[in-house]
Amino acid sequence: MILLINIAFIxxxxxxxxxxxxxxxxxLSAAAAQGRMVxxxxxxxxxxxxxxxASPNPQxxxxxxxxxxxxxxxxQQKLTEIEETxxxxxxxxxVSSADVANLVAYFNTLPxx
Ligand code: HEC
Numbered sequence: 001m002i003l004l005i006n007i008a009f010i011x012x013x014x015x016x017x018x019x020x021x022x023x024x025x026x027x028l029s030a031a032a033a034q035g036r037m038v039x040x041x042x043x044x045x046x047x048x049x050x051x052x053x054a055s056p057n058p059q060x061x062x063x064x065x066x067x068x069x070x071x072x073x074x075x076q077q078k079l080t081e082i083e084e085t086x087x088x089x090x091x092x093x094x095v096s097s098a099d100v101a102n103l104v105a106y107f108n109t110l111p112x113x
Pocket of ligand 1: 047103
Protein backbone atom coordinates (compact mmCIF):
# COMPACT_ATOMS: atom_id res chain seq x y z
CA MET A 1 0.00 0.00 0.00
CA ILE A 2 2.74 2.42 1.02
CA LEU A 3 4.63 1.42 -2.11
CA LEU A 4 1.57 2.25 -4.20
CA ILE A 5 1.25 5.66 -2.58
CA ASN A 6 4.92 6.29 -3.25
CA ILE A 7 4.54 5.37 -6.88
CA ALA A 8 1.48 7.58 -7.20
CA PHE A 9 3.46 10.43 -5.65
CA ILE A 10 6.39 9.97 -8.01
CA UNK A 11 4.06 9.82 -11.00
CA UNK A 12 2.28 12.98 -9.83
CA UNK A 13 5.48 15.02 -9.52
CA UNK A 14 5.98 15.91 -13.19
CA UNK A 15 2.32 16.96 -13.38
CA UNK A 16 2.87 19.36 -10.49
CA UNK A 17 5.98 20.73 -12.13
CA UNK A 18 4.11 21.30 -15.38
CA UNK A 19 1.21 23.00 -13.61
CA UNK A 20 3.55 25.53 -11.99
CA UNK A 21 3.16 29.02 -13.45
CA UNK A 22 5.59 29.99 -16.16
CA UNK A 23 8.45 32.07 -14.82
CA UNK A 24 8.22 35.80 -15.53
CA UNK A 25 10.61 37.16 -18.14
CA UNK A 26 12.78 38.47 -15.36
CA UNK A 27 13.05 36.05 -12.44
CA LEU A 28 11.74 37.58 -9.21
CA SER A 29 13.57 37.31 -5.91
CA ALA A 30 11.83 35.18 -3.30
CA ALA A 31 10.68 38.32 -1.49
CA ALA A 32 9.33 39.93 -4.67
CA ALA A 33 7.55 36.72 -5.67
CA GLN A 34 5.94 36.56 -2.24
CA GLY A 35 5.02 40.23 -2.54
CA ARG A 36 3.40 39.62 -5.90
CA MET A 37 1.40 36.77 -4.40
CA VAL A 38 0.20 38.95 -1.51
CA UNK A 39 -0.71 41.64 -4.02
CA UNK A 40 -2.61 39.18 -6.19
CA UNK A 41 -4.59 37.82 -3.28
CA UNK A 42 -5.18 40.97 -1.25
CA UNK A 43 -4.79 44.06 -3.42
CA UNK A 44 -5.53 43.15 -7.04
CA UNK A 45 -9.31 43.37 -6.69
CA UNK A 46 -8.89 47.17 -6.63
CA UNK A 47 -5.31 48.04 -7.59
CA UNK A 48 -3.66 47.19 -10.89
CA UNK A 49 -0.62 45.22 -9.75
CA UNK A 50 1.12 45.06 -13.12
CA UNK A 51 2.30 47.97 -15.18
CA UNK A 52 0.18 47.84 -18.31
CA UNK A 53 -3.29 47.82 -16.74
CA ALA A 54 -5.68 50.32 -15.29
CA SER A 55 -6.86 49.60 -11.75
CA PRO A 56 -10.12 47.62 -11.49
CA ASN A 57 -11.20 50.35 -9.06
CA PRO A 58 -10.42 53.54 -10.96
CA GLN A 59 -9.90 55.38 -7.68
CA UNK A 60 -7.14 53.03 -6.57
CA UNK A 61 -3.66 54.04 -7.71
CA UNK A 62 -1.85 51.40 -9.76
CA UNK A 63 1.05 49.53 -8.16
CA UNK A 64 3.64 51.26 -10.37
CA UNK A 65 2.22 54.55 -9.05
CA UNK A 66 2.40 53.31 -5.47
CA UNK A 67 5.93 52.07 -6.15
CA UNK A 68 6.92 55.62 -7.03
CA UNK A 69 5.36 56.97 -3.83
CA UNK A 70 6.25 54.47 -1.13
CA UNK A 71 9.30 52.75 0.31
CA UNK A 72 9.17 50.10 3.00
CA UNK A 73 8.89 52.51 5.89
CA UNK A 74 6.31 54.79 4.35
CA UNK A 75 4.21 51.89 3.04
CA GLN A 76 4.13 50.36 6.50
CA GLN A 77 3.14 53.73 7.92
CA LYS A 78 0.44 54.27 5.31
CA LEU A 79 -1.08 50.82 5.74
CA THR A 80 -1.09 51.23 9.52
CA GLU A 81 -2.80 54.57 9.08
CA ILE A 82 -5.37 53.06 6.72
CA GLU A 83 -5.90 50.23 9.17
CA GLU A 84 -6.48 52.61 12.07
CA THR A 85 -8.50 55.35 10.51
CA UNK A 86 -9.84 53.98 7.25
CA UNK A 87 -8.83 55.72 4.09
CA UNK A 88 -11.69 56.98 1.97
CA UNK A 89 -12.60 53.99 -0.15
CA UNK A 90 -9.91 51.59 0.92
CA UNK A 91 -10.93 49.13 3.61
CA UNK A 92 -8.38 48.34 6.32
CA UNK A 93 -5.74 45.83 5.23
CA UNK A 94 -3.79 44.10 7.94
CA VAL A 95 -0.45 43.37 6.32
CA SER A 96 2.42 41.88 8.35
CA SER A 97 5.68 43.82 8.29
CA ALA A 98 7.31 40.88 6.50
CA ASP A 99 4.69 41.16 3.77
CA VAL A 100 5.12 44.93 3.58
CA ALA A 101 8.80 44.28 2.88
CA ASN A 102 7.78 41.68 0.29
CA LEU A 103 5.35 44.09 -1.34
CA VAL A 104 8.07 46.72 -1.57
CA ALA A 105 10.45 44.15 -3.06
CA TYR A 106 7.75 43.54 -5.68
CA PHE A 107 7.22 47.30 -6.15
CA ASN A 108 10.90 47.58 -6.97
CA THR A 109 10.54 45.19 -9.89
CA LEU A 110 7.88 47.39 -11.52
CA PRO A 111 8.81 49.98 -14.11
CA UNK A 112 8.17 53.48 -12.78
CA UNK A 113 5.33 55.32 -14.55
C1 HEC B 1 -11.44 47.16 -1.88
C2 HEC B 1 -10.47 47.90 -2.67
C3 HEC B 1 -9.01 47.96 -2.23
C4 HEC B 1 -8.19 46.93 -1.81
C5 HEC B 1 -8.55 45.46 -1.63
C6 HEC B 1 -6.89 47.52 -1.55
N1 HEC B 1 -6.94 48.86 -1.81
FE1 HEC B 1 -5.42 50.19 -1.57
N2 HEC B 1 -6.64 51.71 -2.11
C7 HEC B 1 -7.92 51.57 -2.63
C8 HEC B 1 -8.41 52.87 -3.07
C9 HEC B 1 -9.77 53.11 -3.71
C10 HEC B 1 -7.38 53.79 -2.80
C11 HEC B 1 -7.35 55.26 -3.16
C12 HEC B 1 -8.33 56.05 -2.42
C13 HEC B 1 -7.92 56.13 -1.06
O1 HEC B 1 -6.81 56.62 -0.82
O2 HEC B 1 -8.70 55.70 -0.21
C14 HEC B 1 -6.30 53.04 -2.16
C15 HEC B 1 -5.12 53.59 -1.71
C16 HEC B 1 -4.01 52.88 -1.29
C17 HEC B 1 -2.78 53.46 -0.80
C18 HEC B 1 -2.53 54.94 -0.55
C19 HEC B 1 -2.11 55.64 -1.79
C20 HEC B 1 -1.71 57.05 -1.49
O3 HEC B 1 -0.91 57.59 -2.26
O4 HEC B 1 -2.19 57.61 -0.48
C21 HEC B 1 -1.92 52.43 -0.57
C22 HEC B 1 -0.49 52.52 -0.08
C23 HEC B 1 -2.62 51.21 -0.88
N3 HEC B 1 -3.89 51.52 -1.32
C24 HEC B 1 -2.08 49.95 -0.79
C25 HEC B 1 -2.82 48.78 -0.85
C26 HEC B 1 -2.26 47.47 -0.62
C27 HEC B 1 -0.79 47.18 -0.36
C28 HEC B 1 -3.30 46.58 -0.71
C29 HEC B 1 -3.26 45.09 -0.51
C30 HEC B 1 -2.63 44.59 0.69
C31 HEC B 1 -4.51 47.34 -1.00
N4 HEC B 1 -4.16 48.66 -1.07
C32 HEC B 1 -5.78 46.81 -1.13
C33 HEC B 1 -8.64 50.41 -2.68
C34 HEC B 1 -8.20 49.16 -2.26
